[in-house]
Structure formats: structure tokens, C-alpha cells
Amino acid sequence: MAGPPKLNQTMWSRTIGLTLFVGCAIGLAACGGSPSAPSPTTTAVAGTPTTPIEVPVNQSPVTPTTPTAPIVPSGTWVNVISDTGWCGAPAMPLLSRLLTALGGEIFLAGDLAYPNGTLAEFQRCFDPDFGRFRSRFWAAPGNHDYGTSDADGYFTYFADRAGPARRGYYSVRSSSWHVLMLNSQLPTARYTPQHEWARAELAANPTRCTMAVMHYPFDSSGPNGPNPQLRDLWELMVAQGVDVVVAGHDHLYERHAPQDASGRSDPARGIRLFIAGTGGAPLYNRARTAANSEVLLSSHGLLRLKLEPALYEWEFQDVNGAVLDRGLNICH
Numbered sequence: 247m248a249g250p251p252k253l254n255q256t257m258w259s260r261t262i263g264l265t266l267f268v269g270c271a272i273g274l275a276a277c278g279g280s281p282s283a284p285s286p287t288t289t290a291v292a293g294t295p296t297t298p299i300e301v302p303v304n305q306s307p308v309t310p311t312t313p314t315a316p317i318v319p320s321g322t323w324v325n326v327i328s329d330t331g332w333c334g335a336p337a338m339p340l341l342s343r344l345l346t347a348l349g350g351e352i353f354l355a356g357d358l359a360y361p362n363g364t365l366a367e368f369q370r371c372f373d374p375d376f377g378r379f380r381s382r383f384w385a386a387p388g389n390h391d392y393g394t395s396d397a398d399g400y401f402t403y404f405a406d407r408a409g410p411a412r413r414g415y416y417s418v419r420s421s422s423w424h425v426l427m428l429n430s431q432l433p434t435a436r437y438t439p440q441h442e443w444a445r446a447e448l449a450a451n452p453t454r455c456t457m458a459v460m461h462y463p464f465d466s467s468g469p470n471g472p473n474p475q476l477r478d479l480w481e482l483m484v485a486q487g488v489d490v491v492v493a494g495h496d497h498l499y500e501r502h503a504p505q506d507a508s509g510r511s512d513p514a515r516g517i518r519l520f521i522a523g524t525g526g527a528p529l530y531n532r533a534r535t536a537a538n539s540e541v542l543l544s545s546h547g548l549l550r551l552k553l554e555p556a557l558y559e560w561e562f563q564d565v566n567g568a569v570l571d572r573g574l575n576i577c578h
Contacts, residue, residue: 323350457553458490560572
């Protein structure tokens with residue numbers, strides 16, 4: 247009798263690694279554990295695709311004699327882009343085509359119509375490629391969106407998809423995750439209205455996994471980082487167990503290792519920062535090396551996040567759908 251099909255060693259290692267890693271995540275979720283999150287250290291030169299990051303495991307598993315299917319919990323893939331709405335940018339129709347094929351909610355991290363965020367610019371430069379996704383997107387504002395008084399063009403265009411009362415910060419639920427949409431153009435220091443709102447929102451909605459989306463990054467290897475005015479907000483989010491923050495502003499993709507409010511590496515409780523300012527505006531290159539930077543790519547594309555009950559996966563895809571960076575981590 248013919249035996250089970252033979253798989254090569256690489257495929258067995260990846261399958262069993264994912265089985266063990268996700269099984270641990272499920273166990274921790276059920277038991278309320280607080281794991282030390284693995285921190286991949288792969289780096290990439292700007293503009294050069296990095297080797298895909300494999301599932302982080304501490305030991306190479308022994309190849310079994312009988313194949314077993316990996317245990318993979320169901321999750322929801324979402325997409326994050328920013329710094330788009332640049333009229334005539336060739337990347338935007340390609341991104342629109344990619345978003346159509348991929349599906350999933352779309353989180354917009356600011357600077358969505360250049361150069362001044364007028365209603366006419368939203369209608370001319372953003373809407374033709376992305377207006378069709380209105381039922382799928384949630385927006386956070388950027389500095390260019392405030393090129394008009396009180397970001398009037400931005401709030402008029404996005405309406406309820408930019409949150410209530412034209413304040414630019416609000417929360418949504420995506421899968422089992424709590425997602426804060428924040429306004430980095432307004433003060434975020436301790437005791438400001440946005441800081442106090444975030445404190446109350448996080449306290450009232452305890453979840454295993456939490457993400458925040460805003461325009462300014464806490465740190466960056468591009469020309470627009472760091473942003474120390476966000477330290478009080480970052481400190482609050484670390485204390486409340488936020489897992490992931492996605493930002494834009496610098497026109498590049500960068501992944502940072504989890505860090506605390508002082509910029510120190512903190513695999514156990516720190517927040518992982520992604521920068522996805524890759525939506526079509528002219529790209530930036532590295533200007534410095536941020537302390538916790540792991541990967542930097544100067545490439546148009548989008549960040550994909552799979553929001554699981556106890557962990558998250560990430561993929562950065564270029565405009566042609568090629569995966570240039572990937573990995574996963576357990577939530578706090």
C-alpha cells in the first residue's frame with residue numbers, strides 16, 4: 247500500500263513550527279498567560295526585499311513519521327496603508343487592484359489627499375482609486391489632511407468613516423481585536439482630552455489583543471522620526487497592554503521590535519510599531535537607524551495583518567502582491 251506523500255524537510259519544519267507556536271498561543275489565551283513575545287532580528291537594506299521571516303521557534307522539531315495537519319485558528323486579515331491620494335501616482339491603481347483581490351477591512355493612517363487635503367483633492371486624487379472601498383475603510387488623519395481649516399475636506403469626505411464629532415479619534419472592533427484610531431495632529435500628552443479618552447477607552451474595553459492606528463510614528467528610521475511628543479500616549483498604551491501600532495508619515499515600510507515608552511527593547515510588554523507610508527506618495531530612504539528597527543523597505547505596497555484571538559501575523563506586500571516581509575507574534 248502506498249504510504250503518505252513525502253514532504254521535504256523545509257516544509258515539515260515550517261508546518262510543525264506553526265503548529266507548536268499557534269498551539270502555545272491558544273494555550274496562553276485560554277490560561278491568561280503573559281508570554282515573552284519572540285522578536286525576529288532580520289534586517290533589510292532599503293529597497294531590497296528581505297527573506298521572509300519564518301515562524302519563530304526555539305528548537306528545530308523532529309520530523310514525524312506520520313503527517314499531521316497544523317492547528318491554525320481562524321482570523322481576519324486587514325490592510326493598512328497611508329500617504330496616498332497623490333494625484334497621478336502609478337502605485338495607486340495597482341494598490342486598488344490588490345485591495346480588490348485581497349478583501350478585508352482597510353485602515354488608513356493619514357495623509358490621504360495631497361497636498362492640502364481639500365475636498366476637491368479627495369475627490370480627484372483619492373476617490374477614483376479608493377472610493378469604491380468606502381464600506382471597508384476606517385480613517386485616521388495626517389498632517390496633510392489638516393492643510394484645510396480643521397481638516398474640513400477630510401471630515402467632509404470620510405464622514406462617519408472618520409469617527410464622531412470631527413475629533414479624529416475613535417475606536418472600532420475588528421475580529422476579536424479592539425482598534426484605536428488616533429489623531430496625532432491633536433495633543434496626546436497626559437491630561438489632554440485625547441489622552442484621557444484613550445485611557446478610558448482601554449480601561450472599558452479589555453481585550454487580549456489591541457491595535458492602534460495613527461499618522462505620526464513614535465520612532466522611525468526615515469526623516470520624520472522620532473516623535474517624542476507621543477511618549478505619554480505610548481506609555482499609556484504600554485501600561486494598558488496594546489500590542490501593535492501602525493503609523494505612516496515617512497514614505498517607507500519599517501518594522502520595529504516591541505519597545506517601551508523610553509525606546510528600549512521590551513519583548514514582554516513593549517509595543518510593536520509598523521510604518522506603512524507606502525500608499526503612492528514619493529518614497530523615502532533611510533535617514534538614520536532607529537534603535538529598534540528590524541526591517542526597512544523603500545517600496546510601495548500595503549501592510550496585511552491577520553488578527554487572531556491570541557496572536558497576529560503580518561505581511562508587507564508590494565503593489566504586485568509579492569510578500570517582502572512576514573512574521574507573527576503572540577499578543578500580551
